[in-house]
Amino acid sequence: MxxxxxxxxxxLGFRALVWGFTLMTIVPFGLLLLTSVxxxxxxxxxxxxxxxRIHWENYVTAWVDGHFSVYFWNSVLVVVPVVxxxxxxxxxxxxxxxxxxxxxxxxxxxxLTLGMMVPTEAFIIPLYYEMRWLGLLNTYAALILPQIAMSxxxxxxxxxxxxxxxxxxxxxxxxxxxxxxGLILRRVILPLMRPAxxxxxxxxxxxxxxEFLIPLVLVNDDSLRTMPLGMLFFQxxxxxxxxxxxxxxxxxxxxxxxxYLIFQRKFIEGLTAGASK
Amino acid sequence: MGKLEFAxxxxxxxxxxxxxxxxxxxxxxxxxxxxxxxxxxKSTMLRMIAGLDEITGGELRINGRVVNDVAPVxxxxxxxxQSYALYPxxxxxxxxxxxxxxxxxxxxxxxxxxAEAAAVLKLEERLAHKPAALSGGQRQRVAIGRAIVREPAxxxxxxxxxxxxxxxxxxxxxxxxxxxxxxxxxxxxVTHDQVEAMTMADKIVVLRDGVVEQVGSPLELFxxxxxxxxxxxxxxxxxNFLPAEATGTAAGGIAMRLAGAGxxxxxxxxxxxxxxxxxxxxxxDDLRLGAGEVRFRVVPEVIxxxxxxxxxxxxxxxxxxxxxxxxxGFGLRPxxxxxxxxxxxxxHLFRQDGAACPRRVVPGATVAA
Numbered sequence: 030m031x032x033x034x035x036x037x038x039x040x041l042g043f044r045a046l047v048w049g050f051t052l053m054t055i056v057p058f059g060l061l062l063l064t065s066v067x068x069x070x071x072x073x074x075x076x077x078x079x080x081x082r083i084h085w086e087n088y089v090t091a092w093v094d095g096h097f098s099v100y101f102w103n104s105v106l107v108v109v110p111v112v113x114x115x116x117x118x119x120x121x122x123x124x125x126x127x128x129x130x131x132x133x134x135x136x137x138x139x140x141l142t143l144g145m146m147v148p149t150e151a152f153i154i155p156l157y158y159e160m161r162w163l164g165l166l167n168t169y170a171a172l173i174l175p176q177i178a179m180s181x182x183x184x185x186x187x188x189x190x191x192x193x194x195x196x197x198x199x200x201x202x203x204x205x206x207x208x209x210x211g212l213i214l215r216r217v218i219l220p221l222m223r224p225a226x227x228x229x230x231x232x233x234x235x236x237x238x239x240e241f242l243i244p245l246v247l248v249n250d251d252s253l254r255t256m257p258l259g260m261l262f263f264q265x266x267x268x269x270x271x272x273x274x275x276x277x278x279x280x281x282x283x284x285x286x287x288x289y290l291i292f293q294r295k296f297i298e299g300l301t302a303g304a305s306k
Numbered sequence: 307m308g309k310l311e312f313a314x315x316x317x318x319x320x321x322x323x324x325x326x327x328x329x330x331x332x333x334x335x336x337x338x339x340x341x342x343x344x345x346x347x348k349s350t351m352l353r354m355i356a357g358l359d360e361i362t363g364g365e366l367r368i369n370g371r372v373v374n375d376v377a378p379v380x381x382x383x384x385x386x387x388q389s390y391a392l393y394p395x396x397x398x399x400x401x402x403x404x405x406x407x408x409x410x411x412x413x414x415x416x417x418x419x420x421a422e423a424a425a426v427l428k429l430e431e432r433l434a435h436k437p438a439a440l441s442g443g444q445r446q447r448v449a450i451g452r453a454i455v456r457e458p459a460x461x462x463x464x465x466x467x468x469x470x471x472x473x474x475x476x477x478x479x480x481x482x483x484x485x486x487x488x489x490x491x492x493x494x495x496v497t498h499d500q501v502e503a504m505t506m507a508d509k510i511v512v513l514r515d516g517v518v519e520q521v522g523s524p525l526e527l528f529x530x531x532x533x534x535x536x537x538x539x540x541x542x543x544x545x546n547f548l549p550a551e552a553t554g555t556a557a558g559g560i561a562m563r564l565a566g567a568g569x570x571x572x573x574x575x576x577x578x579x580x581x582x583x584x585x586x587x588x589x590x591d592d593l594r595l596g597a598g599e600v601r602f603r604v605v606p607e608v609i610x611x612x613x614x615x616x617x618x619x620x621x622x623x624x625x626x627x628x629x630x631x632x633x634x635g636f637g638l639r640p641x642x643x644x645x646x647x648x649x650x651x652x653x654h655l656f657r658q659d660g661a662a663c664p665r666r667v668v669p670g671a672t673v674a675a
Binding site: 196198199201202203204205206207208212216217220221 | 356357358378379383384385387388389390391392393394395404405408409452456
């Protein structure tokens, strides 16, 4: 066997492996999508059998009767402020940790790291009492405020480490150009941080969208429920109608996929090209 | 106006003293080059002037005003970084205009100044481009443009040409010298490249381990180095150092015995006790093939033929490595010994502690002592 054919054979092996993994990931999604457009009768024909026509009405049922329209807007109303405020705070605190010196910097950093490690289950009961004391149970504030607090430690660490990667010369040049701190952050750092901000926003979006325990414990009014929680109660009501259930599941994950597709370009895109050397 | 004075300036990082007490004056309009090997403290010195590094001790005065605690922007300085430090998301125009926008100058004034700088730096066609679309030389010019528009009293350059290729470096060297002549502003330039130092400077400051070894004009440093380090650092190829033993002080200078070459009297000031160990320094281009008062034999190992001259790397009979730059020399063959010589007036003499004996004759140069 020649060298070239040996390399080709090895590449083929790798490709088969990669295709195997890809299929393993995609098939369940495909099955979910397929089931969501079938009728109940179609389902009995077999999981992989194509339906005679596409049953969009499953989505309509889930959206209207399953209250997914309400859950969807609740999720949006929670996710947007949580991601927006957390990214903004993360930018400011990240800047402070990356470039400024202030008392107890290391201690605060450790506390933030600890904050990231504590699971929600560990503080959900005190948080419940705190929210009750504040009179915020069953409000949007109960869904938004704790999730901002939970996102800030990660946002800070993420932003601080991303800012430390910036070429120091550029920041020093801005300093010599006379730019005050706020202006350096706004006109120099912020535009260079766009890929990092996109990544952070995407992480926070996914986490907040999927957050389950906080809405479960702090909210019991159906009109305030978010998508994952809605899915749980929906399951209770529609256990028999599997196609409608899967349509609901697609509605829950669809926004994540759409947002990912929009932001993933920024994930890869580097903006510092041409900055130096 | 851009006069700088260092009075007992020091810098320490923790316990490590990187700049020892330095006293230095840079006159208004001077082109001063800080030169020295890596880690000698030249960049630190520049960053202290810029205000990017704190001054540990002593005073730094710009135009008579102590600026130790003055913010970088209020010092009247502009700096060009080795990495250019351009804002990658801004166009060339926005990069150059940035300091003016920060200073809240009127829009019309900003346009006028940027256009002026772009004309000087031949960047008019590139104003709408982003740095990524520019060549290395153009990026460096944008960085210079950003410094020019601020009309600073002092320009600081931190190895600005070290990322460029050799041809572009030579071109930019000339451009910078021309720019200095045109603006007449004080410029402080840091480099480890002695060619840049020799060709551009009005005054060179040679640094080693945070200590100023010598300050002077390029020719003064070249012909009257204060010590063995300066003599060895300036000049390419570097100076040959030959061990010698003093035999006494004669009317014509210090007499010595040079291994493999016999008795030599080098015309320098001062005296030496018989038996004192000395080092004779001779630049490669002061060695001649088969000529000169003092002769010794060298076995060439590598010969670089440059067309009009030859660079010979070899060893003397004593085993001492020798480099010679001779005109012609086309008959030289590796491994075949040849006689080289020099005139004692061309030689430098160093004592054991490295200090140079002041030369009496400086050939071919009018140098202020």
